[in-house]
Amino acid sequence: MIELLYADDVMVVVSKPADLLSVPGIGEEKKDCLVSRLQMEFPTIRIVHRLDYATSGLLVLALNRGSHRALSIQFQERVPKKRYQALVTGQVGDSKGEINLPIGPDWERRPRMLIDHQQGKPSLTHWECIDKQDNCSRMLLYPHTGRSHQLRVHMLAMGHPILGDVFYTEEAEHSSHERMMLHADQLGLQHPVSGQWMDFNSPCPF
Incomplete structure:
Protein backbone atom coordinates (compact mmCIF):
# COMPACT_ATOMS: atom_id res chain seq x y z
CA MET A 1 0.00 0.00 0.00
CA ILE A 2 1.29 3.47 -0.92
CA GLU A 3 1.27 5.87 2.04
CA LEU A 4 0.67 9.52 1.14
CA LEU A 5 2.62 11.70 3.59
CA TYR A 6 2.35 15.14 1.99
CA ALA A 7 0.63 16.80 -0.96
CA ASP A 8 0.20 20.34 -2.23
CA ASP A 9 -0.24 21.93 -5.66
CA VAL A 10 3.32 21.21 -6.84
CA MET A 11 4.64 18.06 -5.13
CA VAL A 12 3.75 14.93 -3.21
CA VAL A 13 5.76 12.78 -0.82
CA VAL A 14 4.91 9.10 -0.43
CA SER A 15 6.26 5.96 1.17
CA LYS A 16 6.57 3.22 -1.44
CA PRO A 17 6.03 -0.40 -0.38
CA ALA A 18 8.65 -3.02 -1.13
CA ASP A 19 8.28 -5.06 -4.32
CA LEU A 20 6.77 -2.28 -6.43
CA LEU A 21 8.46 -0.59 -9.38
CA SER A 22 8.90 3.18 -9.18
CA VAL A 23 8.24 3.58 -12.93
CA PRO A 24 6.90 1.13 -15.53
CA GLY A 25 9.26 -1.41 -17.03
CA ILE A 26 9.26 -3.09 -20.42
CA GLY A 27 6.38 -5.50 -20.95
CA GLU A 28 2.73 -5.70 -19.95
CA GLU A 29 3.54 -7.38 -16.63
CA LYS A 30 5.68 -4.40 -15.57
CA LYS A 31 3.15 -1.63 -16.17
CA ASP A 32 1.96 -1.64 -12.57
CA CYS A 33 4.16 0.79 -10.64
CA LEU A 34 4.16 3.64 -8.16
CA VAL A 35 3.63 6.31 -10.84
CA SER A 36 0.75 4.50 -12.57
CA ARG A 37 -1.06 4.04 -9.27
CA LEU A 38 -0.58 7.67 -8.23
CA GLN A 39 -1.74 8.95 -11.64
CA MET A 40 -5.29 7.99 -10.72
CA GLU A 41 -5.28 10.71 -8.05
CA PHE A 42 -2.57 12.97 -9.47
CA PRO A 43 -2.80 12.84 -13.31
CA THR A 44 0.15 15.20 -13.87
CA ILE A 45 2.58 13.40 -11.56
CA ARG A 46 6.25 13.18 -12.61
CA ILE A 47 9.02 11.02 -11.18
CA VAL A 48 12.01 12.89 -9.69
CA HIS A 49 14.10 10.03 -8.26
CA ARG A 50 13.61 6.31 -7.83
CA LEU A 51 13.85 3.47 -5.36
CA ASP A 52 14.68 -0.07 -6.41
CA TYR A 53 11.77 -2.49 -6.82
CA ALA A 54 12.70 -4.28 -3.57
CA THR A 55 13.35 -1.12 -1.53
CA SER A 56 10.61 0.60 0.45
CA GLY A 57 10.40 4.14 1.73
CA LEU A 58 10.29 7.83 0.92
CA LEU A 59 10.00 9.39 -2.53
CA VAL A 60 9.14 12.92 -3.64
CA LEU A 61 7.29 13.41 -6.93
CA ALA A 62 6.46 16.58 -8.86
CA LEU A 63 3.06 17.72 -10.10
CA ASN A 64 4.12 20.15 -12.82
CA ARG A 65 7.05 20.95 -15.09
CA GLY A 66 8.42 23.76 -12.94
CA SER A 67 8.51 21.78 -9.71
CA HIS A 68 9.96 18.79 -11.54
CA ARG A 69 12.82 20.93 -12.81
CA ALA A 70 13.44 22.52 -9.40
CA LEU A 71 13.42 19.19 -7.56
CA SER A 72 15.56 17.48 -10.20
CA ILE A 73 18.19 20.21 -9.88
CA GLN A 74 18.26 19.64 -6.12
CA PHE A 75 18.99 15.95 -6.62
CA GLN A 76 21.62 16.69 -9.28
CA GLU A 77 23.33 19.08 -6.86
CA ARG A 78 22.93 16.60 -3.96
CA VAL A 79 20.95 19.01 -1.81
CA PRO A 80 18.45 16.47 -0.37
CA LYS A 81 19.43 14.57 2.78
CA LYS A 82 18.59 10.88 2.55
CA HIS A 183 13.99 1.15 3.78
CA ALA A 184 14.37 4.86 3.00
CA ASP A 185 13.21 6.27 6.33
CA GLN A 186 14.27 9.94 6.19
CA LEU A 187 14.22 12.54 3.41
CA GLY A 188 14.93 16.25 3.70
CA LEU A 189 14.71 18.76 0.84
CA GLN A 190 13.76 22.30 -0.13
CA HIS A 191 10.22 23.00 -1.26
CA PRO A 192 10.45 23.62 -5.03
CA VAL A 193 8.50 26.92 -4.84
CA SER A 194 9.01 28.44 -1.38
CA GLY A 195 12.51 27.09 -0.80
CA GLN A 196 11.52 26.11 2.75
CA TRP A 197 13.39 23.10 4.13
CA MET A 198 11.11 20.12 4.75
CA ASP A 199 11.86 16.88 6.61
CA PHE A 200 9.89 13.67 6.15
CA ASN A 201 10.00 10.40 8.06
CA SER A 202 8.70 6.91 7.35
CA PRO A 203 9.02 4.41 10.23
CA CYS A 204 11.09 1.37 9.34
CA PRO A 205 8.75 -1.63 8.92
CA PHE A 206 11.29 -4.27 10.01
Whole structure:
Protein backbone atom coordinates (compact mmCIF):
# COMPACT_ATOMS: atom_id res chain seq x y z
CA MET A 1 0.00 0.00 0.00
CA ILE A 2 1.29 3.47 -0.92
CA GLU A 3 1.27 5.87 2.04
CA LEU A 4 0.67 9.52 1.14
CA LEU A 5 2.62 11.70 3.59
CA TYR A 6 2.35 15.14 1.99
CA ALA A 7 0.63 16.80 -0.96
CA ASP A 8 0.20 20.34 -2.23
CA ASP A 9 -0.24 21.93 -5.66
CA VAL A 10 3.32 21.21 -6.84
CA MET A 11 4.64 18.06 -5.13
CA VAL A 12 3.75 14.93 -3.21
CA VAL A 13 5.76 12.78 -0.82
CA VAL A 14 4.91 9.10 -0.43
CA SER A 15 6.26 5.96 1.17
CA LYS A 16 6.57 3.22 -1.44
CA PRO A 17 6.03 -0.40 -0.38
CA ALA A 18 8.65 -3.02 -1.13
CA ASP A 19 8.28 -5.06 -4.32
CA LEU A 20 6.77 -2.28 -6.43
CA LEU A 21 8.46 -0.59 -9.38
CA SER A 22 8.90 3.18 -9.18
CA VAL A 23 8.24 3.58 -12.93
CA PRO A 24 6.90 1.13 -15.53
CA GLY A 25 9.26 -1.41 -17.03
CA ILE A 26 9.26 -3.09 -20.42
CA GLY A 27 6.38 -5.50 -20.95
CA GLU A 28 2.73 -5.70 -19.95
CA GLU A 29 3.54 -7.38 -16.63
CA LYS A 30 5.68 -4.40 -15.57
CA LYS A 31 3.15 -1.63 -16.17
CA ASP A 32 1.96 -1.64 -12.57
CA CYS A 33 4.16 0.79 -10.64
CA LEU A 34 4.16 3.64 -8.16
CA VAL A 35 3.63 6.31 -10.84
CA SER A 36 0.75 4.50 -12.57
CA ARG A 37 -1.06 4.04 -9.27
CA LEU A 38 -0.58 7.67 -8.23
CA GLN A 39 -1.74 8.95 -11.64
CA MET A 40 -5.29 7.99 -10.72
CA GLU A 41 -5.28 10.71 -8.05
CA PHE A 42 -2.57 12.97 -9.47
CA PRO A 43 -2.80 12.84 -13.31
CA THR A 44 0.15 15.20 -13.87
CA ILE A 45 2.58 13.40 -11.56
CA ARG A 46 6.25 13.18 -12.61
CA ILE A 47 9.02 11.02 -11.18
CA VAL A 48 12.01 12.89 -9.69
CA HIS A 49 14.10 10.03 -8.26
CA ARG A 50 13.61 6.31 -7.83
CA LEU A 51 13.85 3.47 -5.36
CA ASP A 52 14.68 -0.07 -6.41
CA TYR A 53 11.77 -2.49 -6.82
CA ALA A 54 12.70 -4.28 -3.57
CA THR A 55 13.35 -1.12 -1.53
CA SER A 56 10.61 0.60 0.45
CA GLY A 57 10.40 4.14 1.73
CA LEU A 58 10.29 7.83 0.92
CA LEU A 59 10.00 9.39 -2.53
CA VAL A 60 9.14 12.92 -3.64
CA LEU A 61 7.29 13.41 -6.93
CA ALA A 62 6.46 16.58 -8.86
CA LEU A 63 3.06 17.72 -10.10
CA ASN A 64 4.12 20.15 -12.82
CA ARG A 65 7.05 20.95 -15.09
CA GLY A 66 8.42 23.76 -12.94
CA SER A 67 8.51 21.78 -9.71
CA HIS A 68 9.96 18.79 -11.54
CA ARG A 69 12.82 20.93 -12.81
CA ALA A 70 13.44 22.52 -9.40
CA LEU A 71 13.42 19.19 -7.56
CA SER A 72 15.56 17.48 -10.20
CA ILE A 73 18.19 20.21 -9.88
CA GLN A 74 18.26 19.64 -6.12
CA PHE A 75 18.99 15.95 -6.62
CA GLN A 76 21.62 16.69 -9.28
CA GLU A 77 23.33 19.08 -6.86
CA ARG A 78 22.93 16.60 -3.96
CA VAL A 79 20.95 19.01 -1.81
CA PRO A 80 18.45 16.47 -0.37
CA LYS A 81 19.43 14.57 2.78
CA LYS A 82 18.59 10.88 2.55
CA ARG A 83 18.82 8.16 5.18
CA TYR A 84 18.10 4.45 4.90
CA GLN A 85 17.80 1.68 7.46
CA ALA A 86 19.06 -1.79 6.61
CA LEU A 87 19.55 -5.16 8.23
CA VAL A 88 22.79 -6.71 7.00
CA THR A 89 24.38 -10.11 7.43
CA GLY A 90 26.81 -10.69 10.28
CA GLN A 91 28.07 -8.42 13.05
CA VAL A 92 29.64 -5.19 11.86
CA GLY A 93 32.84 -4.50 13.80
CA ASP A 94 32.99 -0.71 13.90
CA SER A 95 30.27 1.75 14.95
CA LYS A 96 30.58 4.07 11.94
CA GLY A 97 32.55 4.60 8.76
CA GLU A 98 32.39 5.34 5.07
CA ILE A 99 32.68 3.39 1.83
CA ASN A 100 34.21 5.27 -1.10
CA LEU A 101 34.29 2.76 -3.96
CA PRO A 102 33.37 3.32 -7.64
CA ILE A 103 30.37 1.43 -9.03
CA GLY A 104 29.65 0.29 -12.58
CA PRO A 105 27.47 -2.24 -14.42
CA ASP A 106 28.14 -5.96 -14.14
CA TRP A 107 27.69 -6.46 -17.88
CA GLU A 108 27.61 -10.26 -17.67
CA ARG A 109 24.93 -10.30 -14.97
CA ARG A 110 22.73 -7.28 -15.67
CA PRO A 111 21.00 -5.59 -13.89
CA ARG A 112 23.55 -6.27 -11.19
CA MET A 113 26.23 -3.69 -10.43
CA LEU A 114 29.76 -4.12 -9.07
CA ILE A 115 32.83 -2.29 -7.78
CA ASP A 116 34.78 -1.15 -10.86
CA HIS A 117 38.02 0.70 -10.18
CA GLN A 118 38.68 1.30 -13.89
CA GLN A 119 35.40 2.60 -15.29
CA GLY A 120 33.05 2.87 -12.32
CA LYS A 121 31.51 6.16 -11.19
CA PRO A 122 32.61 7.66 -7.84
CA SER A 123 30.26 6.49 -5.10
CA LEU A 124 30.26 7.47 -1.42
CA THR A 125 28.22 6.07 1.46
CA HIS A 126 28.48 6.94 5.15
CA TRP A 127 27.15 4.39 7.61
CA GLU A 128 26.43 3.82 11.30
CA CYS A 129 25.84 0.50 13.04
CA ILE A 130 23.16 1.03 15.71
CA ASP A 131 22.38 -2.54 16.80
CA LYS A 132 23.92 -6.01 16.60
CA GLN A 133 22.22 -9.39 16.93
CA ASP A 134 23.56 -12.93 16.65
CA ASN A 135 23.70 -13.02 12.87
CA CYS A 136 22.82 -9.52 11.66
CA SER A 137 23.37 -5.80 12.27
CA ARG A 138 21.07 -2.79 11.92
CA MET A 139 22.61 0.00 9.89
CA LEU A 140 21.85 3.62 9.12
CA LEU A 141 23.06 4.40 5.59
CA TYR A 142 23.64 7.86 4.14
CA PRO A 143 24.30 7.86 0.38
CA HIS A 144 26.12 10.98 -0.82
CA THR A 145 25.88 9.84 -4.44
CA GLY A 146 22.94 8.14 -6.11
CA ARG A 147 24.31 5.24 -8.13
CA SER A 148 22.09 2.32 -9.07
CA HIS A 149 22.21 -0.32 -6.31
CA GLN A 150 24.77 1.82 -4.46
CA LEU A 151 23.87 0.81 -0.90
CA ARG A 152 23.46 -2.83 -1.87
CA VAL A 153 26.84 -3.02 -3.63
CA HIS A 154 28.65 -1.06 -0.92
CA MET A 155 27.29 -3.31 1.83
CA LEU A 156 28.39 -6.34 -0.19
CA ALA A 157 31.86 -4.82 -0.61
CA MET A 158 31.98 -4.28 3.14
CA GLY A 159 31.31 -7.99 3.65
CA HIS A 160 27.82 -7.45 5.06
CA PRO A 161 25.23 -7.70 2.25
CA ILE A 162 21.66 -6.63 2.95
CA LEU A 163 19.41 -9.44 4.15
CA GLY A 164 16.79 -10.53 1.63
CA ASP A 165 18.70 -9.13 -1.37
CA VAL A 166 18.17 -11.60 -4.21
CA PHE A 167 21.02 -10.12 -6.27
CA TYR A 168 23.80 -9.82 -3.73
CA THR A 169 23.29 -12.52 -1.07
CA GLU A 170 23.40 -16.31 -1.15
CA GLU A 171 20.05 -18.04 -1.70
CA ALA A 172 19.87 -19.31 1.88
CA GLU A 173 20.25 -15.75 3.17
CA HIS A 174 17.59 -14.12 1.00
CA SER A 175 15.07 -16.96 0.83
CA SER A 176 14.55 -16.80 4.61
CA HIS A 177 13.28 -13.20 4.38
CA GLU A 178 10.00 -12.07 2.84
CA ARG A 179 11.60 -8.91 1.44
CA MET A 180 14.87 -7.03 1.12
CA MET A 181 15.66 -5.32 4.41
CA LEU A 182 16.28 -1.81 3.07
CA HIS A 183 13.99 1.15 3.78
CA ALA A 184 14.37 4.86 3.00
CA ASP A 185 13.21 6.27 6.33
CA GLN A 186 14.27 9.94 6.19
CA LEU A 187 14.22 12.54 3.41
CA GLY A 188 14.93 16.25 3.70
CA LEU A 189 14.71 18.76 0.84
CA GLN A 190 13.76 22.30 -0.13
CA HIS A 191 10.22 23.00 -1.26
CA PRO A 192 10.45 23.62 -5.03
CA VAL A 193 8.50 26.92 -4.84
CA SER A 194 9.01 28.44 -1.38
CA GLY A 195 12.51 27.09 -0.80
CA GLN A 196 11.52 26.11 2.75
CA TRP A 197 13.39 23.10 4.13
CA MET A 198 11.11 20.12 4.75
CA ASP A 199 11.86 16.88 6.61
CA PHE A 200 9.89 13.67 6.15
CA ASN A 201 10.00 10.40 8.06
CA SER A 202 8.70 6.91 7.35
CA PRO A 203 9.02 4.41 10.23
CA CYS A 204 11.09 1.37 9.34
CA PRO A 205 8.75 -1.63 8.92
CA PHE A 206 11.29 -4.27 10.01
